[in-house]
Each structure stands twice: as C-alpha cells, then as structure tokens.
Amino acid sequence: MELQEHKFKVIGTRPIRHDGVDKVTGRAKYGADISLPGMLHAKVLRSPHAHARIKSIDVSAALALPGVKAVITGKDLPELPPGSQQMGELVVNPRYLSMNIMARDKVLYDGHAVAAVAATSPHIAEEALKLIKVEYEILPPVLDVRKAMQDDAPILLPELRTSGTPEKSDKPTNIASQVRFARGDLEAGFRAADVIVEREFTTSMVHQGYIEPHNAVAQYNADGHGTIWVSTQGPFSVRELCSHILQMPLGNIKVVPAEIGGGFGGKTTVYLEPLALLLAKKTGRPVKMVMSRAEVLRATGPTSGSYIRCKMGATKEGKITAAQVWMAYEAGAFPGSPVGAGCMTILAPYALENLQIDGFDVVLNKPKTCAYRAPGATNAAFAAETVIDELAEKLGIDPLEFRRRNGAKEGTAQPAGPQFRRIGYIETVEAIMNSEHYRSPLPHVPGKLVGRGVASGFWFNAGFQSTAIVSINSDGTANVVTGSPDIGGTRAACAMIAAEVLGLKAEEVNPVVTDTESIGHTDVTGGSRVTFATGYAVYEAAQDAVRQLKERAATIWKVKPEDVVYQDGVVSCVNNGHEPMTLKQLAGRLARAGGPVTGRAAVNPRGVGPGFATHVVDIAVDPETGKVDILRYTAAQDVGKAVHPSYVEGQIQGGVAQGIGWALNEEYYYDENGIMRNTGFLDYRIPTCLDLPMIETILVEVPNPGHPLGIRGVGEVPIVPPPAAIANALYRAIGVRMTELPMSPAKVAKAVLEKNKAPQ
Amino acid sequence: MANKVYVETTLNGETVEFLCEPRQSLLEVLRDVLGFTGAKEGCLTGDCGACSVIIDGRVVCSCLVLGVEAQGKTIETVEGMARDGQLHPLQQKFLEHAALQCGICTPGFLVAAKALLDRNPNPTEHEVRYALAGNLCRCTGYDKIVRAVLDAAAVMRGGTHGVTGA
Ligand code: FES
Ligand code: FES
Numbered sequence: 001m002e003l004q005e006h007k008f009k010v011i012g013t014r015p016i017r018h019d020g021v022d023k024v025t026g027r028a029k030y031g032a033d034i035s036l037p038g039m040l041h042a043k044v045l046r047s048p049h050a051h052a053r054i055k056s057i058d059v060s061a062a063l064a065l066p067g068v069k070a071v072i073t074g075k076d077l078p079e080l081p082p083g084s085q086q087m088g089e090l091v092v093n094p095r096y097l098s099m100n101i102m103a104r105d106k107v108l109y110d111g112h113a114v115a116a117v118a119a120t121s122p123h124i125a126e127e128a129l130k131l132i133k134v135e136y137e138i139l140p141p142v143l144d145v146r147k148a149m150q151d152d153a154p155i156l157l158p159e160l161r162t163s164g165t166p167e168k169s170d171k172p173t174n175i176a177s178q179v180r181f182a183r184g185d186l187e188a189g190f191r192a193a194d195v196i197v198e199r200e201f202t203t204s205m206v207h208q209g210y211i212e213p214h215n216a217v218a219q220y221n222a223d224g225h226g227t228i229w230v231s232t233q234g235p236f237s238v239r240e241l242c243s244h245i246l247q248m249p250l251g252n253i254k255v256v257p258a259e260i261g262g263g264f265g266g267k268t269t270v271y272l273e274p275l276a277l278l279l280a281k282k283t284g285r286p287v288k289m290v291m292s293r294a295e296v297l298r299a300t301g302p303t304s305g306s307y308i309r310c311k312m313g314a315t316k317e318g319k320i321t322a323a324q325v326w327m328a329y330e331a332g333a334f335p336g337s338p339v340g341a342g343c344m345t346i347l348a349p350y351a352l353e354n355l356q357i358d359g360f361d362v363v364l365n366k367p368k369t370c371a372y373r374a375p376g377a378t379n380a381a382f383a384a385e386t387v388i389d390e391l392a393e394k395l396g397i398d399p400l401e402f403r404r405r406n407g408a409k410e411g412t413a414q415p416a417g418p419q420f421r422r423i424g425y426i427e428t429v430e431a432i433m434n435s436e437h438y439r440s441p442l443p444h445v446p447g448k449l450v451g452r453g454v455a456s457g458f459w460f461n462a463g464f465q466s467t468a469i470v471s472i473n474s475d476g477t478a479n480v481v482t483g484s485p486d487i488g489g490t491r492a493a494c495a496m497i498a499a500e501v502l503g504l505k506a507e508e509v510n511p512v513v514t515d516t517e518s519i520g521h522t523d524v525t526g527g528s529r530v531t532f533a534t535g536y537a538v539y540e541a542a543q544d545a546v547r548q549l550k551e552r553a554a555t556i557w558k559v560k561p562e563d564v565v566y567q568d569g570v571v572s573c574v575n576n577g578h579e580p581m582t583l584k585q586l587a588g589r590l591a592r593a594g595g596p597v598t599g600r601a602a603v604n605p606r607g608v609g610p611g612f613a614t615h616v617v618d619i620a621v622d623p624e625t626g627k628v629d630i631l632r633y634t635a636a637q638d639v640g641k642a643v644h645p646s647y648v649e650g651q652i653q654g655g656v657a658q659g660i661g662w663a664l665n666e667e668y669y670y671d672e673n674g675i676m677r678n679t680g681f682l683d684y685r686i687p688t689c690l691d692l693p694m695i696e697t698i699l700v701e702v703p704n705p706g707h708p709l710g711i712r713g714v715g716e717v718p719i720v721p722p723p724a725a726i727a728n729a730l731y732r733a734i735g736v737r738m739t740e741l742p743m744s745p746a747k748v749a750k751a752v753l754e755k756n757k758a759p760q
Numbered sequence: 761m762a763n764k765v766y767v768e769t770t771l772n773g774e775t776v777e778f779l780c781e782p783r784q785s786l787l788e789v790l791r792d793v794l795g796f797t798g799a800k801e802g803c804l805t806g807d808c809g810a811c812s813v814i815i816d817g818r819v820v821c822s823c824l825v826l827g828v829e830a831q832g833k834t835i836e837t838v839e840g841m842a843r844d845g846q847l848h849p850l851q852q853k854f855l856e857h858a859a860l861q862c863g864i865c866t867p868g869f870l871v872a873a874k875a876l877l878d879r880n881p882n883p884t885e886h887e888v889r890y891a892l893a894g895n896l897c898r899c900t901g902y903d904k905i906v907r908a909v910l911d912a913a914a915v916m917r918g919g920t921h922g923v924t925g926a
Contacts, residue, residue: 653900
C-alpha cells in the first residue's frame with residue numbers, strides 16, 4: 001500500500017495523546033516517582049575544585065554513620081582500557097565515561113563525582129557526604145577554549161593526543177581532535193568577491209535545562225541480573241554503557257524506561273545509572289538516586305561554549321563566492337564536543353563552491369558536554385547567519401532574498417560532501433518572505449529601540465535502529481509496542497501511523513513504550529529520529545499485520561491471499577461474492593483462522609530527511625538597561641509530513657524558546673578558579689512565560705522522499721536560528737553587531753553606550 | 761535521628777494523618793510518605809514550580825514548605841483536580857491544546873492555573889503569563905499552555921471557547 005498516494009485519514013489530524021490523561025492527573029510515573037520496598041537512597045560527593053589531584057579519600061567516618069549502608073569511590077569501578085568503541089549509534093570511550101561518572105586520580109571540573117553513599121534516607125546520605133574526607137592537590141584550571149589550545153596550557157588528560165592531524169604528534173595536548181572540510185579554491189573565491197565580511201564570535205556553555213533532574217533506581221539480584229528504572233532517552237544505550245562501565249554481561253541488565261521529564265539530548269548518556277547498580281550490588285537492596293538541580297548544572301549536560309571565526313565574500317549580484325570558518329568547541333573535561341556537527345551544519349543552507357571549515361575539539365576544566373538539540377549547530381549558525389546578514393546589508397539586498405539566491409536545494413553538495421535530496425530550505429525562506437509578520441511594519445514601542453531580524457538553520461535527521469510490534473486485539477483494536485521513550489508526543493505519532501495503515505481511529509490504537517527485554521534493539525530518542533525511524537518501523541509492522549490479516553481472511557474465504565484487499569479497515573475479496581469484513585469482524589474470527597496477528601518490523605532506515613528552518617523576530621530594546629523584549633516571533637520549518645501538527649508546532653515553539661534563552665540569558669558562569677557560580681534556576685535563567693510572546697509557526701511540508709509517509713525529523717532545527725535572528729534584530733535596533741552569547745542586558749547596554757559615545 | 765511529628769491535614773478534601781521528620785519538606789512528605797507523586801521535584805529551591813500545590817487557596821512551592829507546616833491546613837494537589845472521573849476543564853484543555861510535551865511541569869502548571877482561575881475567572885493573556893511565571897517549562901515555549909488556560913477559563917465561565925487550538 002502506498003499511503004502517499006491517497007489522502008491521509010489520521011496523519012495530519014490532532015487527536016488527544018494517549019498518555020495525556022496520565023500526565024494531567026499526576027499518575028504518570030517518572031523515574032523519581034518509582035519506589036521499591038526496602039529501597040536505599042544514594043547521594044554523590046562532588047569536587048569543589050575545577051582541577052585537582054586526589055591524594056586520598058577517607059570514607060570511614062561516613063561508613064560509621066548509622067543508616068549508611070555503602071560508600072563507593074573510583075576504586076570500586078573497573079579500570080577500562082583506553083580507546084573509543086562504536087556502541088550502536090554512539091561512538092563512546094567507556095574509559096572516559098567511567099572516569100566522568102566517578103573521578104579516579106584527578107578531578108577535572110567543579111562538580112566532578114568523587115564518591116557516592118547509599119543510606120536508609122536521602123538526608124542520612126547527605127549527612128554522610130560531609131563526613132567523607134578528601135585530600136586534594138589543587139592544580140591550575142583552564143577555562144577558555146583558546147587558552148586550552150596553547151602549548152603552555154595546563155593539561156587535563158596526560159595521555160590525550162590530537163586525532164585527525166596531518167602528522168602524528170606525541171605531545172600531550174588538550175586538543176582532542178581536529179577536522180577540516182574544504183572544497184574549491186578559497187583564494188579565488190575571495191578575489192571574486194565585491195564585499196568581504198569577517199568576524200569573531202564567542203558563545204558560552206549552556207544547559208539543556210530539562211525540568212526533571214537525572215534519576216535512577218536500581219536493583220541487583222543474587223543471580224547477577226540487575227534492573228534499572230530510569231528517565232532516559234535511550235534505555236538500550238543505558239544498558240550498553242552500564243555493561244561496559246561495570247563489566248557486566250549486557251544480557252544481565254534490564255533497563256525500564258520511566259516517563260521522562262525532558263532530555264533535549266542531555267539524557268542520552270549515563271551518570272547515576274552505573275553507580276546505582278553498583279550500590280545495589282554492594283548492599284543487596286534497591287537504590288534510588290536523584291540529582292539536585294545544582295548537580296544537574298554542575299555535572300551533566302551542557303553543550304559547548306565556542307570560539308568561531310567566520311569570513312565570507314559575495315558579489316554585487318548577491319552570490320556568495322567563498323566562506324572560511326575556524327571553530328573551536330569546548331568539549332568539557334573529556335573529548336567529544338559537537339564540533340564535527342558544527343562544521344557540517346554551519347554552511348549547509350547555502351550552495352557554495354569554495355569553502356574551508358576547520359574544527360577543533362578541546363578539553364578544558366568544565367563538565368563533559370552532552371548532546372543538546374541540534375548539537376553544535378546553534379553556535380555555528382549564530383556566527384554564519386550574522387555574517388550573511390551583514391553581507392546582505394552591505395550589498396543592499398533584503399536578507400531573505402540574499403538567502404534565497406544562495407539557498408541549497410535538491411542536488412546541492414553539503415559542506416561535508418553528500419548532495420541533498422529533495423529539501424525545503426528555499427520554501428522556508430519564501431514562507432517567511434510571504435508571512436504576514438514579515439510584511440507588517442515593525443511596531444513602534446515608546447522609549448524602546450525596535451528591530452527585526454531573520455536567520456536560517458539546518459539540522460540532520462538520524463536514522464538508526466528501531467523495532468516495533470503491532471498486535472491486533474480480538475475486538476479489532478491494536479497495540480503498538482516500541483522501545484523509544486516518548487519525550488514529546490511520539491507515542492501518539494506512532495499510534496497514528498499504525499492507525500493510518502490499519503484503517504483505525506487514533507484512539508483505537510494503544511501505544512506502549514517498553515523495556516529492553518520486551519522489544520528488539522532501539523536506538524536513542526534523539527537526532528529527531530523517533531517519528532521518522534521508529535515511525536518507519538511502526539509503519540512496516542502495521543503493514544506486516546495487514547499482510548497477515550489478508551492471509552487470515554483468505555483462509556476463512558478459502559481464496560488466495562493475493563485476492564484479498566485491505567482498505568480503510570475492511571477486508572474484501574476481489575473476485576467473488578464474499579461479504580467484506582471489517583477489521584473488528586475479522587479480528588473476532590482469528591482464533592479459528594490461524595491464530596492471533598502480530599506484525600513486526602526492525603529497521604535501520606537510510607532515507608533521512610534533514611530539516612531547514614527560517615525565522616523572523618521583532619524585538620524592543622530598552623536602551624537604558626539593555627533588556628531585550630521579544631515582541632513577535634515566527635518560525636517556518638520544512639517538516640516533511642506533520643503526523644500530529646500540534647506536537648510538531650510544539651517542537652518548534654519549544655526549540656525557539658530554548659534558542660531565545662541561549663541568545664539572551666543563559667550561560668555557565670565560572671569564577672577565575674573554575675567554580676560555577678550560577679548553579680540554580682534563579683541564576684541560570686531559562687525563559688519564563690512572561691519573557692515570551694506566542695510563537696507563530698509555519699509548517700512547510702516538503703515530503704521526505706526517503707520515507708514512505710514523507711516524514712522528516714522536526715525536533716531539533718528550531719533551536720538553531722534564534723540567537724542569530726535576535727542578533728540581527730539587535731543590529732537593526734541599536735546599530736551594533738553583537739558577537740557574544742548570551743546577549744545579556746549588561747552587554748547590550750554597554751554596546752548602546754559605546755555606540756553613543758563613538759564619534760558619529 | 762530526629763523524632764517524627766504527628767500532622768493532621770486536609771488533602772484534596774480528605775483528612776490525612778502522617779508522621780514526618782521536622783526537616784522533611786511538604787513535597788517530600790507528599791511524594792515519599794503519602795505516595796502522592798503528582799507534585800514533582802525540579803529544583804528544591806522554589807525556582808521551577810514543578811512542586812506547586814495550593815495551601816488554603818494560595819499556590820505555593822511545596823519544596824519550600826515543611827511537612828509539619830501542613831498541620832490544620834487545606835492542601836490541594838493535581839491528584840485532586842479531576843472529580844468523579846471527570847477531568848477538570850484545565851486538564852481537558854491541556855490535552856486538547858497539546859499543552860504538554862514531556863509533562864513533568866504539567867501538574868505544577870495545572871495547580872497554578874487553577875489557583876489563578878479560582879480567583880480571576882477572566883484573565884487576560886498577560887495575567888495568565890504573570891500568574892504562571894513561577895512555573896518553568898522547557899519543552900513547550902508556553903504558547904500552548906497559555907492558550908489552554910485562556911480556553912479553560914472561557915469554558916468555565918460558561919462561554920464558548922475563547923481561543924482555538926492552532
Ligand atoms: S521543586 Fe519546588 S520550585 Fe522547583
Ligand atoms: S512539558 Fe516538559 S517541561 Fe513542560
């Protein structure tokens with residue numbers, strides 16, 4: 001059945017999500033809501049220093065506290081060999097991962113775990129932490145990405161050598177890797193340009209800011225099997241990573257995904273899970289761990305701060321002739337910043353003949369970074385989209401028209417080489433050009449400086465492995481089982497896809513997310529992949545169920561299966577007078593026609609559909625305080641096919657809000673000793689309701705040719721344009737190009753002041 | 761170890777008794793002593809509103825209230841919003857408007873929005889945003905939450921829907 005051919009009945013509608021009632025009544029069980037009989041509570045002792053050698057740890061007083069059942073330190077974790085491994089879709093260095101969740105001989109950032117205590121109550125565990133004596137030899141920290149690259153910088157990991165360099169060096173370094181993408185003739189490209197713009201940009205580390213702190217509940221049985229209940233984006237990754245870190249057979253670990261209170265990429269790795277399992281093993285009792293907000297900020301997440309130099313040239317006709325980018329990303333204490341993705345995305349919206357992009361992954365004394373929504377792309381777009389805006393301004397061309405003239409389309413080579421298939425970038429630019437917002441004049445706000453800015457963004461779509469099961473109930477309803485944690489409405493999307501194929505209503509399908517023993521391997525909820533890839537598996541599994549249903553009907557009618565047609569939930573026979581049966585009628589007869597019907601599918605789809613977005617924002621700046629108000633925001637995005645448009649809009653609105661926070665407020669603030677000074681939501685300020693207007697969305701639907709339903713990834717790209725769009729609006733408002741994130745009130749006020757002081 | 765204190769309170773219309781340590785927050789008591797896990801922990805510092813409950817008609821962060829302070833008070837949590845198997849209009853509108861993604865902030869928003877509508881049945885968009893500014897949501901950008909609250913208010917006033925879905 002080719003669904004694209006006929007009109008969708010379920011896809012594109014807005015049913016109430018299946019897990020909704022549980023979530024509005026407080027019944028849904030998130031990780032921290034799970035309790036087991038006899039459960040202990042564990043807490044982690046964290047380093048108060050950014051860089052120090054651990055000389056000794058004395059846990060005796062903590063162990064002596066009544067109620068304390070076990071204490072672990074780095075010594076309790078197996079030593080792992082160096083080197084990275086491919087784990088499913090992740091390239092992971094298990095040794096570094098293990099060192100990150102529990103320090104060994106050195107602590108590498110403020111908040112680095114040093115020991116963990118399990119006790120009969122969380123309060124006793126906390127008291128016990130104070131009784132652990134750690135002797136440190138304090139080492140100088142390095143906190144700036146460019147300083148960390150210098151020859152005389154303090155070295156974090158003595159064994160680290162730069163990978164990806166033309167010649168091998170045996171010098172200790174903080175540069176973990178470097179990459180280059182280049183094509184064409186850069187010099188000739190710049191010679192051909194009538195205008196050249198070159199600027200430097202810096203961005204600060206920012207956190208994913210999920211409202212639910214990390215948690216884990218673990219139980220270990222005498223037979224060597226363990227179970228972990230956890231709010232995670234990737235139960236299968238948790239199993240794999242715990243298996244490596246604890247050197248336990250993978251098949252002995254079961255991971256049960258609890259509901260998850262936000263992740264945005266930050267819950268794709270492990271922090272507490274192996275510790276909880278180890279403590280459960282040591283004590284023989286279930287162990288629960290929940291991080292505080294300060295722990296979340298100090299020791300999990302964030303995404304990279306960065307330094308980016310970006311140079312571009314264009315002709316008077318508005319054609320970009322060359323682009324050169326140099327970018328260094330903070331990896332945190334261990335290698336693995338998203339600089340590669342930064343390099344691959346930074347110029348992706350444009351068709352460029354001559355380009356060179358250099359990227360550096362640099363370790364420094366800050367927490368190990370983790371994925372955050374379109375990792376690496378937002379920093380990069382802030383730089384490139386500001387330079388593009390300036391080029392357009394210098395050439396006197398409308399910034400959207402300038403983008404349209406240079407925009408990537410089907411067949412355009414990406415910076416990393418491969419050509420785009422059908423994409424909808426230019427359509428998003430045109431959607432904003434034609435929007436009521438862009439055509440309306442800027443509002444006047446008394447006492448404020450107003451400005452309008454635009455920017456575009458690109459992000460990939462991950463394929464990876466997914467498994468799905470679609471079973472038919474005897475009343476003609478169906479169940480869909482997957483292994484993809486539902487972080488924002490994907491249960492509903494999966495149910496809708498099955499309903500579309502089976503000819504049911506969305507409400508007649510029950511979607512279930514299950515544990516690692518009840519479904520085949522399924523990679524993380526991430527890379528904007530669930531509706532695309534798990535949805536693909538559901539589509540195939542539902543088709544498999546339809547094929548079996550046709551066989552059953554053929555058995556009942558004593559005809560060939562090829563003569564049975566399944567359409568809109570009704571089976572009929574092509575060549576004789578059998579009365580058609582509804583799915584309900586057929587389902588009731590399955591017991592005597594070959595037994596139950598269960599469709600299955602496992603996929604690793606290749607036909608990924610990357611996403612493009614173009615945004616426009618109007619702002620008002622208070623010239624006295626530098627505070628920026630968002631007056632109006634419109635985001636256009638190529639979403640392929642929106643399965644549940646409300647949740648697609650929701651992804652866009654949420655991504656925009658995070659991008660606005662990144663642009664204006666959010667930053668990791670470290671003092672000169674490398675101690676994080678804003679470890680709560682009061683000082684690490686994410687946007688509130690009152691900071692934002694309604695966020696208008698325009699869903700552009702250019703079907704992904706690589707997916708049977710045209711689905712693309714939609715979740716990540718909306719975070720990419722906002723900082724650049726706001727910077728471009730700020731330029732219109734105050735006449736200064738802002739090149740540092742966040743563009744906090746202090747920085748904006750200073751820019752206004754300096755601009756006014758400067759001779760006109 | 762601290763001695764436990766006997767506390768009697770009214771929770772979602774029913775009298776409830778419990779023992780708690782003086783240092784336990786009301787949030788901890790609700791979740792770990794009474795098994796009401798609808799109120800969530802997002803920060804424990806009064807900054808996120810995930811733990812919002814209504815005490816004697818006022819929204820408070822239950823992480824900033826001690827369990828012993830519940831003595832003699834009337835407490836409403838998200839678990840008490842649906843009555844007789846019927847969702848509260850706010851709950852219904854949150855579903856219809858897709859005002860939740862991960863849902864961790866949802867109980868807090870529902871409770872805070874209920875407290876708003878209990879005292880102001882006809883709030884403006886700004887009043888809704890002001891009343892909910894103590895509740896953080898990282899998933900939705902608040903757009904659909906604000907629409908859901910405005911729409912629920914309209915329904916509760918007996919009028920037709922104030923704001924449409926899209
Ligand atoms: S947990 Fe109480 S305000 Fe955040
Ligand atoms: S829906 Fe996830 S924090 Fe609000």
